[in-house]
Every structure is written in structure tokens, then in C-alpha cells.
Amino acid sequence: MDNSEKIILNKFLKIANLEVKKFADFFKVPPPFFKLKLARNRDEFNRLAKIETSEPWLAGMFLAGKPAKIILLHPVAVEKEGIHFKEDLEKILKHEVAHLVFNEVYPLSQPAWLKEGVSVYLAGQTKRANFNLKFFSENGTFPLSLTTEEEWKRARKFGAYGISGKFIKFLVKRDEGEKLRFFIQKLPKENYNKEQFLQIFKEVFKTPLVLIAQDFLKNLRKEVRKNECRTKARNPSGIRLC
Numbered sequence: 001m002d003n004s005e006k007i008i009l010n011k012f013l014k015i016a017n018l019e020v021k022k023f024a025d026f027f028k029v030p031p032p033f034f035k036l037k038l039a040r041n042r043d044e045f046n047r048l049a050k051i052e053t054s055e056p057w058l059a060g061m062f063l064a065g066k067p068a069k070i071i072l073l074h075p076v077a078v079e080k081e082g083i084h085f086k087e088d089l090e091k092i093l094k095h096e097v098a099h100l101v102f103n104e105v106y107p108l109s110q111p112a113w114l115k116e117g118v119s120v121y122l123a124g125q126t127k128r129a130n131f132n133l134k135f136f137s138e139n140g141t142f143p144l145s146l147t148t149e150e151e152w153k154r155a156r157k158f159g160a161y162g163i164s165g166k167f168i169k170f171l172v173k174r175d176e177g178e179k180l181r182f183f184i185q186k187l188p189k190e191n192y193n194k195e196q197f198l199q200i201f202k203e204v205f206k207t208p209l210v211l212i213a214q215d216f217l218k219n220l221r222k223e224v225r226k227n228e229c230r231t232k233a234r235n236p237s238g239i240r241l242c
């Protein structure tokens with residue numbers, strides 16, 4: 001590795017270490033050890049990840065294990081190999097670091113909305129979140145409709161990441177994450193069981209998950225409407241209707 005490569009790797013390592021500490025503080029766990037690898041192209045990324053990836057939005061990955069690994073497309077490769085810009089890499093890295101830390105407290109892959117929502121929220125990716133609210137209001141009960149890998153894949157293009165991140169933010173906002181932390185600690189770490197999951201949620205939050213989610217969607221509808229009004233009001237030819 002030449003000097004300029006070392007500088008690039010160190011820059012990302014510094015960001016990752018800071019975030020590991022921050023997220024570990026959030027979950028009140030010791031910062032986990034990890035290795036960071038920068039892949040110079042998609043082939044190298046796949047070799048490191050030990051799976052075949054070609055999705056253009058995929059530029060980072062967390063791999064559990066000893067040691068845990070985070071793979072990130074190199075800044076020289078990211079624009080060539082997918083839809084992301086160089087500037088997105090920091091957020092992508094933070095998202096993967098959030099997976100690394102979350103894996104310490106909850107190693108299961110289900111439910112997908114919890115795993116991905118926590119990472120989107122911690123990485124600060126909720127601000128520019130795009131999602132089709134109608135899809136999530138009409139296709140099953142949110143967020144239970146986003147539990148399995150297949151459900152997640154289907155909903156991804158409708159903004160499953162964004163809406164799940166916003167939902168986690170909504171839960172955290174109630175009490176700075178106290179209940180969410182406690183809830184995650186209480187969850188069994190083997191074999192996801194929906195009934196048990198919902199029961200523990202209700203015990204900790206004192207309200208069923210589905211009711212909190214309805215409240216969340218109602219708020220989101222209001223937020224979306226307000227933004228539409230703002231857009232209309234900015235239109236010089238439009239009459240302000242709301």
C-alpha cells in the first residue's frame with residue numbers, strides 16, 4: 001500500500017472509529033473490534049464479501065465474524081461501480097458501522113425494519129429519506145410487513161430504508177431511546193418469533209407496536225402534506241390553498 005492509499009484508509013478508519021464509539025455509547029456496549037477494507041472495484045468487493053453483488057446501490061457491507069469486517073468501495077471506484085457519489089461514502093460507512101454495533105446487541109436478521117431502521121437512524125440518513133407513504137399504508141401492517149428478507153427486497157424500491165429509519169427516530173424521540181434500548185436488550189437473541197417480539201414490545205413501550213406505528217404513519221401523513229403545501233406556496237403562479 002503506498003502512502004496516498006494509507007491516507008485514504010486512515011481517513012475512513014478515523015470516521016469509523018469515532019462512530020463505533022458513538023453508537024456503542026448509544027447502546028451502552030463496549031466498542032467492538034473490526035477490520036475495514038476498501039475495495040478498488042466490484043470484483044474485489046465481491047471477493048472480500050464472499051458473495052456475488054451487482055446491485056448498483058450497494059457500496060458498503062458489514063460482515064459478522066471474528067474479526068467483524070466492513071467493506072467499502074474505494075472512492076476511485078464508487079462512482080464507476082454504482083449509483084453513489086464519492087461524497088456518499090461517509091454516510092454509507094456510518095450505516096455499516098451501525099450494523100456492526102447493533103449486531104453486538106441484536107444479532108438476528110429479522111425483523112428487517114428494526115435492523116435497517118436502526119442503521120439508517122444512527123447514520124443520520126433520515127433527513128433526505130424518500131418513501132412512498134401510500135405503499136406502506138396499503139401493503140400489509142407497517143412495520144410488520146417488513147420483517148423477512150423477501151418482504152424487504154420487495155419494499156426497498158418504495159423507500160423501506162427511509163421509512164424504517166424514520167420510525168426508529170420516532171421511537172427514540174419519545175424518551176431519548178431508553179425504551180428502545182431496553183426493548184432490544186430484552187429480545188431473545190435466537191430465532192425470531194413474532195408473537196414473543198410483539199409481547200416484549202408491548203411490555204416495554206406500554207403500547208402495542210401496531211398502535212404506535214399507526215400514530216407514526218398519521219404524523220408522517222401530516223408532515224408530507226405540510227411539505228406539499230410549502231412546495232405549492234413557493235410556486236409563484238399558484239394560489240396558496242393550504
Ligand SMILES: [Zn+2]
Pocket residue numbers: 095099116119
Ligand atoms: Zn443496512
